[in-house]
Amino acid sequence: MKKKLLLGSLLGVMLVGGIIFAADHIDAPAVTGSGSTSLGNDITDIYAFQSPSDNSKMVFTMNVQGLLSPAATAAATFPSNVMYEFNIDNTGDNVEDLVIQCLVQNGKMRVYGPVAVGTPGLSSTVKTSGAVTEVSVTSYASSTSPSVATNSNGTRVFAGPRDDPFFFDLVRYLDILSGAQTGFRTTGVDTFAGSNVMSIVVEVPKSLLGTAASINVWGETKTK
Amino acid sequence: MIRFNKFSIIAILALGFVIVSCDKKDAPSDSFDTSGTYTQIDQMGRPAINTVFSSSADKNAFNSTEPSKMGTAFQSKFQSRLLALNAGYTTNALTQTASQFTTLLATDVLNVKMNGTTTFFDGTNVLTGRALADDVIDVELLLIFGGPTGGSNPGLTKDNVNANDKSFSSTFPYLATPF
Structure with missing residues (x-):
């Protein structure tokens, strides 16, 4: 029953193409194509919040490849040609000062940083000079006991399938936009x-993020 | 003779296995490719901004524009889109005019406070981060459709899905296990 409902939702999303409203799921043509490479590029949501378990730390989350059905989740991967990059501006000019770069190869994710960006902008090279934290990508089969790695500098990292934390009555919203309904x-x-x-998911000590009272955060996917 | 050959093969296989094991153990960094230049494909700060406010023609361009350049490139387009969604827009619950509201949104970054509560909106704190349980869609609907008091267009200011379908964990990595 659940699978049927999900399939119905997916069809609804596909049919309406460009006018969907779903956090950032399949938000643009370049990240909507079929195949894991383009799906692996597609950010669905970015979260940044103080750690629920340690208020001296900040948690950054980037979710990609939305709308995975349970049946499709075991086969989902992080493509090895994609860099998942958290950008952090701690000087208030909306230009990144620090980056956290995540790469996945052969079932392992390496997280570089937080480290000074060097040259900000649309192109990135891997900042190997920063701290490196490596973790095994948690498989669907072992998702109830996630693989977590902790760096000696206090950084903790995770990569793998999770329930999509985003929630929204998208189908009804689309009906409102089309004029078929007048309200939720x-x-x-x-x-x-x-x-x-x-x-x-990357949790880092706040002390590694500078001394500003507030920061600006965004996520990027980049390919080579 | 046959026996000897078998033994040799086993010995060679054993030796090969040892060599492979040594490679894996001793040189993990050499097998991790950090070369090359990566070029931006997708970008996201606040939820649903590109999907709601960019036209179909602009969606790829928005994703490959640096945040510091987004305001100049997209604010006026976002304002037109806001007024198309809600022709009666005057100000919102944050007392922002259409120009002020879309100036904020067009620069697509999450503002995060380094100390204290981090939330998109929790009734008190506004745009101090984004926590997993935040009902970000209701916040955005309220700001787009709710007018200066939040009371305008009551059928459009909340979707009545108020929480995720799984609860979050208080321990790392916090997100719920997959279905």
């Missing part, structure tokens, strides 16, 4: 219920 349901239906994402 009194009890909404989460279009993303029962679907998974590929998730990267």
